[in-house]
Structures are given as C-alpha cells and as structure tokens.
Amino acid sequence: MATRAPLIRIRQLRKTYLEGDATRCIFEHLDLDIHPGEFVALLGRSGSGKSTLLNLLSGIDLPDAGEIRVDGQTINTLDEQARTRFRRRRVGFVFQFFNLIPTLTVEENLLLPLELNGMNDAEQRRRATLMLDQVGLGSRRSSYPEQLSGGEQQRLACIRALVHRPLLLLADEPTGNLDDETGAQVLALLLKLHREAASTVLMVTHSREVAEQADRLLYLEASRVREIAR
Template identity: 55%
Template sequence: MTNPHITEPRIPDKPYPGNSRAGKPHPGNPQPDNPHAGNHTILNADSLVKSYKEGEKERMVLDHLSLSVAQDDMVVLLGRSGSGKSTLLNLLSGIDRPDKGSVTISGHNITRLDEKQRTLFRRAHIGFVFQSFNLIPTLTVLENIMLPMELNGFGDRRKHDAARNYLDEVGLLDRSDTYPDRLSGGEQQRVAIARAVAHEPRLILADEPTGNLDYKTGSHVTGIFHQLAKKTGSTVIIATHDQNMRRFADHIYLFNEGTIHSAGDMSEQADA
C-alpha cells in the first residue's frame, strides 16, 4: 500500500511569527551556533560526561563520549542494559544536560539552551520511540499521532489527514478510535513509531524499541520504523541490546563502560 503523504514533498517549513517581529529566534527554532557545520552531519556530541550519585558514590555513566551522526542515517547504539545508552539519548534530546561536553544538532548547541528552549526544540525537531511505548492512555490512537503535530501548530485538517496516513502506513487505520490499552504490544509500538515520525522531525531517538516485543513482532516493527524513517528523511538513533537491529543500521556503535566505539559503517560493509 502506498502512502500518498510520504511520497509528497516535505511539509514546507514556516517561519515562527515571533522571528519576523522581534528579530529574535524562537526557542524552538534557535539560530544555529555553527551555521557552517557540515551539511551531512546532523548531530555532533562532543566529549560528553555524565555521572549520577548512587548513595555516597558517584557513578560515571558517560565518560568523554563523542559521536557524530550524518543526516538520514539510521544509527544503532548497541550495549548491554545499564551501559548508558538511555542516558546518552536523554542528553541528545535535551531531556537532560551533560556535566561536560556539548550536543549540537544541525549547528545548534542545545546544551546552551535553557530548559524551556530545549523543550520547544525537542517538540519541533525530535521524535521519540520508547521501550514501553509510552502512548497517552487517555487519547485514542489517532489522537496520539496527532498530538506532536498539534503541539507544532499543524492545522486541524492537515494533522488529521497526516495522522490517518501514518496510521495507514503502520497498518492500524482501522484502530484509529481505539484507546492504547486495547492494543497489543506490537500494535502500540507501531502507533508510537507513527507518532514519532508524524511531525517529520529531523531526528528520531528510539530507546529499546523492541525491548518489550517478541522477536517476530520486533523485526516487523523495526522494518516499519526503518521504512518510515527513510521515507520521511529523518535521522534515527536507536539504543538497543538487540543484535537483530544491526541489519537495519547504517552505522553501529558499541557501548562499553560509558564510551562508544564504532563497529563500522554498515553501508560500506554491505557495498564491500
């Protein structure tokens, strides 16, 4: 089944009204800190350090971790549970701040933004897929997908049509009026993926997206995720311990003791 919405050109961006009036960037659309950043690098994490207090002890979770991600890539961060993958995603999305280091997304150093600016930045430019789906139980499936679009100011008709299209894309159009608790795990994750891509963010972060799914469902859901991300042109970073995710990755990083090591460029390996 084709999705006419996805084959259409990207939804044109509109300037934030405040920009033209006050000449100041809106928190959701800050001026890039480095406008000359490489065209192909969408994300640059530089020497990130993050530690947490555990009782009296300080536990270093990320130890001078650096990472660059090219636009449209699907990056898989592989590591065992508790290795710091989720912490890294929190820093990349602006949910949390590093103790040291910086995160630059499309030339915007988000570590310099205040909490509200980071939230509005996240709202506009980042999509999330969680291990436990994290759908809003009091919204229907369709409304869950519409929510990020509504937060980003999409018109009623537009968000409704887009949500239906994405729902169709993940094969759940017939469940649009259902509440999440009536769906299976796999179905919930498909809705979560549709929600993450619906407002066409530049970056989608997925934390153990198959962690709560069986192998078959997980593979199916990941396939849909991969396909949608490619079609919308979003960059995807997946944190997982699921080795099966390797096959969808453009690039793989291995997590170990708060640092990461590249496991190679999968496209190059495939070419080879």
C-alpha cells in the first residue's frame, strides 16, 4: 500500500477561525496521507476540527495555509466553481443528521447526484433503483424523507453518497444520531458499499467501537493528527 501514491495528501495545513476578537487555531502544520481504497476513521474530542477537516477535503472550506491534494489535484488553489465540480464528481458525503432533501422523494434524492453529474441515463437510473432494493428501500421510493425512520434515512444517505461512484466518501458521524443496533446496520452497509465500490472512506466518529471497524485509526488533537496503533 505504501508503494502507491496517496489519494489524499495534506501538507503543512493551517486553519484558524475568528471567534469574537480572538483567533482560534484548529490545525497547525498538519500533514496527512490517505491511500486509495483505505477506510480511515478519524477520532477526536468535540471541537478538535474533525468536521472542519472533512469540509476542507471536500472544498467546502478553505485553509489559511498549506496544501490539500486529492487524486493529484491541489484543491485549495481551485476557484469556487472548480471546487464545486470537484466535490460533485469525486466526493460523496454522509452527514450525522442525514441532510436528505426534504422536498424530494426517496428515489429523487438518490437520483439527484446523478443528475448533477449529468449521469442520468437509463442504465444509471436502473442501477440506482437496484441500490434502493439492496438497502431495503425499494418499496419506499415514492416516500418523502420525513416519512422514513432514522435508520432508513441514513441508509438512503449512504447510497446517495456513493451512487455516482465518487473516489472519496466523507462520513461525518454517520451513526451519531442512531441507536446502537441501527448504527451497526448503517456501519455494515457503509463497509459493504466501500468494499463493493473500492472507494476511499474517511469517517469521523466519537465511538471507538465504530472506529475499530476501519482499516486505519487517526486521532486529532492539539492541531495535529496522530496514528493510533491497532
């Protein structure tokens, strides 16, 4: 694995936030490599910058200094439009609070990333329908998100994140809002989808138990990332 070039390569990353009159440093000289196909769990205390790191990787946010390369592309030098295109094509997102589009049905939610990527041909649509059946939502395709249970919503969010076959899946506490049993089901689904699609996953979590399922464990503290030995 070490011989392959990393999919994510972060060097000397610095990110600060202005809080009132004070500047709060989130990262300072942060370096990180994640290789293609890895399932990485990122642990850390609240406010340590886990979600900020996901936002920086997806191009939602920009660092103050340093370099973020994903699949050979330095994303922090891209303009807003290019970063959006990058996110649209290369990244899938799973959030703690699902963030499904309340005004679209289950099926429409799933088709949206395909449509944004101009991939809405019959074959892709058929594959999306199949994915719905695979996660047990085939009969709920015309329902709206608010009519689903939490577990169902997160399952839908997982397949929505992967339906357009992104290189990188970013999951921000995907089980944080679910009970243990449902959380375990969603995690199993994420792992299954990761294996099937051979995608790279960076998952933020508070749970050591959840993190143990990943290939690598990272701990974010004092503005740096530390590798946790298994």
